[in-house]
Amino acid sequence: MRLKFVTAALAASLLLMGCQARSETSYEPETVTVPKAVTVPERLIVDLQQDFGLTEHQAAGIAGNLAHESGNFTMLKQIGGSCFGYSQWCGSRKKAFDRFASRNGGPTSYAANYGFLARELSSAEYEAMLERIRREAEVDGSTLIFMKEFLRPSARTANLSRRIQFAETYLAGDFDGAACLSRVATTGRNGPAPC
Structure with a gap:
């Protein structure tokens, strides 16, 4: 009984960390979609x-x-x-x-x-x-x-x-080379880094 509780708790915590339980003993990471950077x-x-x-x-x-x-x-x-x-x-x-x-x-x-x-x-x-x-x-x-x-x-x-x-x-939808809103890094002292 205690083992099932520990296994369920472990599965829940792994799920919160981005992993999905496949069975009681193996876990695989969930597919995460990274949003496109906004320029x-x-x-x-x-x-x-x-x-x-x-x-x-x-x-x-x-x-x-x-x-x-x-x-x-x-x-x-x-x-x-x-x-x-x-x-x-x-x-x-x-x-x-x-x-x-x-x-x-x-x-x-x-x-x-x-x-x-x-x-x-x-x-x-x-x-x-x-x-x-x-x-x-x-x-x-x-x-x-x-x-x-x-x-x-x-x-x-x-x-x-x-x-x-x-x-x-x-x-035309082409924003290549434009500064990225989500980056804190800079290209030196002049300004934000491109995406």
């Missing part, structure tokens, strides 16, 4: 759609811009400069981002980067820009509007075609 642009596109009423291609236009700025979300610190984050915030915007990030998971976290982006997009300054993006039927148009009116890069670093290429790649 920053995948989550960003969904969040922009939900929070700002954008279509998938409009949100992808924003994500494509930010991918260009941040090396596909893996290089959050500007090379040779002091800008930082998905948007490469500089100057007074970077100071505001740093303050926001210190209360929202740190400067490399998705919570800080998306949260600050959402805060800026929700301000009156970008209301008209978002309306123009919402009227765009093509990814090229939404990418161009966000680049010119939100990021305002120099002509030397604009590279609209690369921004559109990122957006179109995301729309």
Whole structure:
């Protein structure tokens, strides 16, 4: 009687540890499905759609811009400069981002980067820009509007075609090389590791 109780208790504890009892004396591990890692642009596109009423291609236009700025979300610190984050915030915007990030998971976290982006997009300054993006039927148009009116890069670093290429790649479901939301590891001091 005691042996059956011990065997049942052992089977229950192995089941909790991810093993399944095949018989009273042998145990085999259960098949575990590991979920696919979610990348920053995948989550960003969904969040922009939900929070700002954008279509998938409009949100992808924003994500494509930010991918260009941040090396596909893996290089959050500007090379040779002091800008930082998905948007490469500089100057007074970077100071505001740093303050926001210190209360929202740190400067490399998705919570800080998306949260600050959402805060800026929700301000009156970008209301008209978002309306123009919402009227765009093509990814090229939404990418161009966000680049010119939100990021305002120099002509030397604009590279609209690369921004559109990122957006179109995301729309095709290809997120290879993009930073992973589930990783804490970094690629050095610049930002999150790719998935």
